[in-house]
Amino acid sequence: MEVSTIRDGFDRVVKKQKLSNSKSQEVIDHVGCEIRDALAKFHSVEDQAFNQKSILSDLKNKLNACGPHSMLEGVQKELNANIGKYMKLLEKYFNPDISKAYRNVDFDFHTVNKILVGHFYRQGLFEIGDCLVNEARNPEATELRSHFWEMHHIVEALRAKDIDPALKWVLAKREKLAVCGSNLELKLHRLQFMEILQRGTRVDALNYARTCLAPLASQKLDEFQKLMACLLWQDRLDSSPYAELTDPTHWAKFTKELTQQFCSLLGQPYESPLTVAVAAGSEGLPTLLKLANVMAAKKTEWQAMKHLPVPVELGKEFQFHSIFVCPVSRDQASEENPPMLLPCGHVLCKQSIMKLSKSSTRTFKCPYCPAEAAVTQCRQLYF
Amino acid sequence: MEIDPPASNGNPSAPAGSAAVAAVASAAAAAAPAASKMTQLTESLKLEHQFLRVPFEHYKKSIRANHRVVEKEVSSVISGVGEVADSADVSRDEAVDRLSSLVSRLQGLKRKLEEESRTEHLQAQRCRARLDHLESADSENLSDWNNTRLKRILVDYMLRMSYYDTAVKLAETSNIQDLVDLDVFQEAKRVIDALQNKEVGPALAWCAENKARLKKSKSVFEFQLRLQEFIELVRAENYTRAIAYARKYLAPWGATHMKEVQRVMATLAFKSSTECATYKVLFEPKQWELLVDLFKQEFCRLYGMTVEPLLNIYLQAGLSALKTPYCYEDDCSKEDPLSQESFRKLAMPLPYSKQHHSKLVCYITKELMDTENPPLVLPNGYVYSTKALEEMAKQNDGKITCPRSGLVCNYTDLVKAYIS
Numbered sequence: 001m002e003v004s005t006i007r008d009g010f011d012r013v014v015k016k017q018k019l020s021n022s023k024s025q026e027v028i029d030h031v032g033c034e035i036r037d038a039l040a041k042f043h044s045v046e047d048q049a050f051n052q053k054s055i056l057s058d059l060k061n062k063l064n065a066c067g068p069h070s071m072l073e074g075v076q077k078e079l080n081a082n083i084g085k086y087m088k089l090l091e092k093y094f095n096p097d098i099s100k101a102y103r104n105v106d107f108d109f110h111t112v113n114k115i116l117v118g119h120f121y122r123q124g125l126f127e128i129g130d131c132l133v134n135e136a137r138n139p140e141a142t143e144l145r146s147h148f149w150e151m152h153h154i155v156e157a158l159r160a161k162d163i164d165p166a167l168k169w170v171l172a173k174r175e176k177l178a179v180c181g182s183n184l185e186l187k188l189h190r191l192q193f194m195e196i197l198q199r200g201t202r203v204d205a206l207n208y209a210r211t212c213l214a215p216l217a218s219q220k221l222d223e224f225q226k227l228m229a230c231l232l233w234q235d236r237l238d239s240s241p242y243a244e245l246t247d248p249t250h251w252a253k254f255t256k257e258l259t260q261q262f263c264s265l266l267g268q269p270y271e272s273p274l275t276v277a278v279a280a281g282s283e284g285l286p287t288l289l290k291l292a293n294v295m296a297a298k299k300t301e302w303q304a305m306k307h308l309p310v311p312v313e314l315g316k317e318f319q320f321h322s323i324f325v326c327p328v329s330r331d332q333a334s335e336e337n338p339p340m341l342l343p344c345g346h347v348l349c350k351q352s353i354m355k356l357s358k359s360s361t362r363t364f365k366c367p368y369c370p371a372e373a374a375v376t377q378c379r380q381l382y383f
Numbered sequence: 384m385e386i387d388p389p390a391s392n393g394n395p396s397a398p399a400g401s402a403a404v405a406a407v408a409s410a411a412a413a414a415a416p417a418a419s420k421m422t423q424l425t426e427s428l429k430l431e432h433q434f435l436r437v438p439f440e441h442y443k444k445s446i447r448a449n450h451r452v453v454e455k456e457v458s459s460v461i462s463g464v465g466e467v468a469d470s471a472d473v474s475r476d477e478a479v480d481r482l483s484s485l486v487s488r489l490q491g492l493k494r495k496l497e498e499e500s501r502t503e504h505l506q507a508q509r510c511r512a513r514l515d516h517l518e519s520a521d522s523e524n525l526s527d528w529n530n531t532r533l534k535r536i537l538v539d540y541m542l543r544m545s546y547y548d549t550a551v552k553l554a555e556t557s558n559i560q561d562l563v564d565l566d567v568f569q570e571a572k573r574v575i576d577a578l579q580n581k582e583v584g585p586a587l588a589w590c591a592e593n594k595a596r597l598k599k600s601k602s603v604f605e606f607q608l609r610l611q612e613f614i615e616l617v618r619a620e621n622y623t624r625a626i627a628y629a630r631k632y633l634a635p636w637g638a639t640h641m642k643e644v645q646r647v648m649a650t651l652a653f654k655s656s657t658e659c660a661t662y663k664v665l666f667e668p669k670q671w672e673l674l675v676d677l678f679k680q681e682f683c684r685l686y687g688m689t690v691e692p693l694l695n696i697y698l699q700a701g702l703s704a705l706k707t708p709y710c711y712e713d714d715c716s717k718e719d720p721l722s723q724e725s726f727r728k729l730a731m732p733l734p735y736s737k738q739h740h741s742k743l744v745c746y747i748t749k750e751l752m753d754t755e756n757p758p759l760v761l762p763n764g765y766v767y768s769t770k771a772l773e774e775m776a777k778q779n780d781g782k783i784t785c786p787r788s789g790l791v792c793n794y795t796d797l798v799k800a801y802i803s
Binding site: 003006007010014017020021024025027028029031032035036038039042052053056057059060063064069072076079083086087090091093094095096097098099101102103105106107108109111112114115116118125127128131132134135136263264267268269270271273274275276277278279280281282283284285286288305306307308309310311312314315316318319320321322323324325327330332334341344345346347368379380381382383 | 428453454457483709738
């Protein structure tokens, strides 16, 4: 991006604007001066109506002759030229109308508002979410709000190394967490134990281990033994084999894992879906705009097409589904046309295999290697 | 995604040098996404036309307005002098008085100009702040920059939807006042509020202010306002005034909009209680809402903004790019925005994306299966990533349990699949 070129263009506009302003000041001063001069002459010359007349017409002629308009006109012309140039520059370096890729469909704003409110709550911007509910007269999302409120409460507390709210939540969800194989409870106690070990006394740590860690020890015995061994190294944990356990990033990692679990139990994604969709939009828009330009002649097609005619490449963070495209037919695999593994390890779609084998009447050569294959040797894959 | 058969990919069992090859390969793989991130960034920056254009239009508008004031005032002072000079019987005192008042008028103009140049300066600063912001985007702060962009897009949406309080709050808490167009929309708010109260005054004033440009874009907004005022007079059964109004304000549009003029004139015969559909709609309150919509369009066009909110444009593009038939299945990954009901609803009328190449996501780790992390096939045809299965084998003495079918097998039973 040539921001410097654009900046130069802008600086030229500002320069001319300043010049034009000072020119205006100059003209005003000049006219004012002439009038004041004339007034001074009035005072200095005592009598005569004749003189008054000549002073006034003198003044009039002078003002008309100096032509303030022509004085201003020049700089303004230059300024306007620079403004025009700058606008052209913007048009050249940027895409002047990104709405070309917009499909004129009913984009229900209630739904959009609902998404925004959810987004604000998720980000912990409760006040802004409430304000939007109010202003947009949206139905309140009380339930979602209280869930995210709890989540932010837990996260805030963890930031201050207070594990209580987190522990309360983990205990309340113990069964559900066990189902997804999460050991948040143990991890939480481990964090707290290490914290006590570093800041408190050995007795405190030992007591904590007895009451909180021991009941969970069977989950991960080796983990538990390691923690107990840490007791021996208190005061010099940094030089112990367990120094890694004191790493403060464990808190941040734990917070992330807990938020992930929290969202997943809510049936919500970990990343804000709005953030993901808009980020995908900014990656996809340039391609879509190029496409829209190519298709500009057939506007109706743009509005009506069911499939985009070209792929819009997104980063791998936007890949949520396995999509198999047959390298022979370029068709996307489907239930009727599933991907099949050839004995040589290459994968084709069923229809392509049928074609190559003349409807399974004979063996065929793999299109990617010299191996021969028969349809009966091929098996369906599930991604 | 390209995964070559082993023959062309070096010999995986060769002990010497294979680590070095792998290191080079992974370094190249790391460099490639970084480079593509940069081109992607450059491409996405090109979408920011409105971001620079709107504050510049604002700046330009003040410049132009100031010029007009200076020109008008100076020429009227000069013609004032001319009048004094040309009138035959002006007493000396009177002449002095009139000239002095012209001098103080010039002083007033000068003060005003100074004030305005401060405004211009602030506006120029805002344009600069935006240039700085665009320039500040690089691969290091990309995620922060993207977050700010999302916030800018949201503020833009809320301003266009007239959720001003929320817009201001979000801009303030995120400290992005210079990067959003709060002040520009203040101007729109005045007009919209008035139209919602069924007052056309501010809207007409706005039309007068932007007459030249509206005319250039062949805008019919003013005409629509006049029609509505006429309708209101008819509604109030104020016929004589209505006719006088039509003569003065509707007749000039006759040359280009005869049909519409004729149609509203007919309401004189029908009254506001008419059941005749053609005329009934003209009296409906939603006409005022249409005026608000029309104003918003004209306003956006004048400032070089897209007519649709940026949010809608970005969301549509993003959802089209993400939309696949798999998104609507029950086991759709929660991380996919299209697993959420509201996003599905928005995406309904949008096209599906197209893929030219296979992209396989591991069911267990949700990671992409590529050359680095190739897909392995279980004896029953289920496919998972090497990473996931290696980890599972390590934890369970080389045994693999398929999470979807429950099949148990040995790690050694797995075969590689080559996807091209």
